[in-house]
Each structure stands twice: as C-alpha cells, then as structure tokens.
Amino acid sequence: MAAKEKERYLRQLGLEEWNQDRLKSAGVFVAGVGGLGSASSLYLAAAGVGLLRLCDPDRLELSDLNRQVLYSERSLGKPKVEEARNMLAALNPEIKIEALSEKISERNIEQLAAGCGLIVDGLDNMETRIVLNSYSVRKRIPYVYGAVHGWVGLASLILPPKTGCLVCLMPSLPPAAGPIPVAGFIPGAIGLIQAAEACKHLMGVKGTLAGRLLVYDSRALNFDLVDWEKNPACPLCSKIE
Amino acid sequence: MMTIFLKAGSELRLKLKPDVDYYTRRVETEGGKTLREILRQIGLDPAFVAFAYSEGKLRSLDSIPQDGQNITLQPPVSGG
Numbered sequence: 001m002a003a004k005e006k007e008r009y010l011r012q013l014g015l016e017e018w019n020q021d022r023l024k025s026a027g028v029f030v031a032g033v034g035g036l037g038s039a040s041s042l043y044l045a046a047a048g049v050g051l052l053r054l055c056d057p058d059r060l061e062l063s064d065l066n067r068q069v070l071y072s073e074r075s076l077g078k079p080k081v082e083e084a085r086n087m088l089a090a091l092n093p094e095i096k097i098e099a100l101s102e103k104i105s106e107r108n109i110e111q112l113a114a115g116c117g118l119i120v121d122g123l124d125n126m127e128t129r130i131v132l133n134s135y136s137v138r139k140r141i142p143y144v145y146g147a148v149h150g151w152v153g154l155a156s157l158i159l160p161p162k163t164g165c166l167v168c169l170m171p172s173l174p175p176a177a178g179p180i181p182v183a184g185f186i187p188g189a190i191g192l193i194q195a196a197e198a199c200k201h202l203m204g205v206k207g208t209l210a211g212r213l214l215v216y217d218s219r220a221l222n223f224d225l226v227d228w229e230k231n232p233a234c235p236l237c238s239k240i241e
Numbered sequence: 242m243m244t245i246f247l248k249a250g251s252e253l254r255l256k257l258k259p260d261v262d263y264y265t266r267r268v269e270t271e272g273g274k275t276l277r278e279i280l281r282q283i284g285l286d287p288a289f290v291a292f293a294y295s296e297g298k299l300r301s302l303d304s305i306p307q308d309g310q311n312i313t314l315q316p317p318v319s320g321g
Contacts, residue, residue: 036321124321149318150251169299170291170317180320181252187321215294215315217250220264224313226294 005094009048019203020048024095026202027051029116031104031132033084034058035067035182036146037122039191040198042070044120045088047199051096052088054081055112056122057103067184104128109135119143120198122191124180126173133158133166137237142201146194148182151219153190156228157197157209161240168231169213186218243272243308245279253316256285265311276312277302291317 001009001020012018026049030041033056041052060068060075060083068080075083081099088097100112104123109131113119119136121144123129129147136143136158143158145166158165193214200208215224232238248264249257259266270279280287280302293300295312306312 032321034321122321124319126317126319129319146321147318148320149316152250152315152318154315154318182320213299215313219250224294225297227298229299 005048008092008094012047017203017205022203023048023199024050026118027053027116028118028120028198028202029113030054030120030122031113031128032056032122032124033068033070033080034064034122034124035148035184035187036191036194037120038068038070038084039188040120040122040144040146040194041084041088042091043192043195044198045092045095045097047195048092048095049199049202051098051116053098053100053113053116054084054088055100055102055104056080056084057101063179067182067187069188104131106131106134110139113141117141118198118202120194121146123147126170129166130173134236136160137165137240140240144194144198144201146187146190148186148190149180151183151186151217153186153193153216153218155190155193155197155209155214155216156212157201159201159210160237162230163211164228164230165234165237167236168234169228171231171234183218186216189216189218242269243306244269245306245309246311247279247283247314248311249314249316251316251318253289253314256289257283257314272308273305275303275305276300279306289316290314 070084070087079101081101085097085099137160140160145156147154213226213228247266277287293314
C-alpha cells in the first residue's frame, strides 16, 4: 500500500478484522445514486472500495435535495451519475469510479453489473429491485438491500443461495406508488448501514444482516431485527442450490 | 374471543386507525381466524400490507395469530 493510502486510511487500518486489501480489490455495483446511493457510495468511496460502478438514468431535481447529499443546487438538471462521479473522485482519487446513465432492466443488467462482485441497492421502485434480486439469485452475487418510506427504512444482506431473497419476503409485487414521502435522513441512515454491511461482507467480518431484516422506524426510534428465512416454496430462489 | 395488538407505521398507520397508542390498535376477534381475515374484519385491505412480523419472525398473512400477540404490519417500502 502506498504511503498516501496508509495515511488516508490510517484511522480504519488499526481496526481488528479490517482488511483494506480486500476493499481495494472489490468491485461494487451501486444501483441508483439517489437518497440511498448518495449515502452508501460516499462511505464506500471514503472507505477505499476499489471500483464503484454507479448506475442511474435520472437528472437532478430540486426536490431531490432534501436527501441526496452528494449534490448541490449547482447540479440541478445534470445527470446524477456524472455529478456523483465528480464528487466521489474528489473525495477519493485512489479508487476507480465508473458512471453509467442507464435505466436498469432485465435486458441490460448482466452487461451493466458485469465484473462487480457485490450489488448495493439505491433504487426508488420495486420493479427494478425485482430485476436486481433476480440477477443476484441467478448469479449468486451478494445484494445489499435497502428501501425507505416515510419515517421507516429497511436493510438486509441477501446472500444467494444461503439466505432468503426479496421474493421470499414479498411474493407479490406491491402496488406501484407515486412519489413517496420520505424524511431526508432516513435514506441517509439506511445508506450508511448498507455501506457498513457491504464493507463487512467484502472483508469477511461476521455479524452481518445476512438472513435478517433491519426495520428502522425513526419516528418511534425503534430498531427491529426480523429473521428473514428462505421460503422453501419461493418460485425464484428455492430452486438454487 | 381473543385480543391481538396490531402496529403500523408510515401511511399504513392511518389506515389501521390506532386506539391504544400512536401505532397500536387493539383488536377483539374470534380465535382461528387468519391475519388476513382479521385485517378484512377491521376494514384494512391486506393488499396494503407488504409483510408482517412478530417477536422477530416474519408472519404470513395466512397464519393464525395467538391471543395477546403483538404483530407489526409494514406497507410496501420501495423508495430510495
């Protein structure tokens, strides 16, 4: 490790179980750089994950700025991934950051996420989460799930084929919603938990959210941990050994 | 008859109409009913519930609650 890297990561290198080399050699696909992805990618970049591939088709709107902390009013109207890449590259020029202004679909997910060994969910809709979940199960790629609504946020680590997948939790797709009300700090809190889970998994640190769902209700100041078991009848993951 | 306690946050809380505290509704019901049937009994469309849990375990809407059980309901959580 170069002297500058040793200095940059000084405060974490002394942690028991911390493995900077494993972070440096990792490639992470960040699906969406909105509220969740702003927070998770910021801390993944700061931690020194070697490759961050950011994917988001949207341009920044004023109503994004209550929660999407990578951006400022100077970025309004610009593609988020480009602005995110510039911000993260300024934070940590030691890592590689790729920006894909694409909408994720069943058709392109394999191409977009190729070469990345971990997925971090920063999406804003269930339909695309189902695409990510399906890709994760098919390819056995770990998937750090996160989602928010109102005062509530969810997070987990899906490890196919060991743990349950999104379809095990929600066998039918919930009805599509319009713009979702959300307290800006909720995607921040969940995004940071996702970054922590991603780093722990990449470094082989035990005690992750694998097989468990974190439900954080900030209004009630309540953290629930719920066992998220594999559904033996799941039409997607039950057939994967 | 038996009593169960249903909790919900976010917009689902408004549909649940809590009467015990900010989040919780006390429900008197006949034993043997599924959670889905109980939700319909109180006028809450089960389609608004993405998943439910109690004592750290996920509970199917087709499971039968026990007397005194506390069950948390979550709406679809899909934002980012």
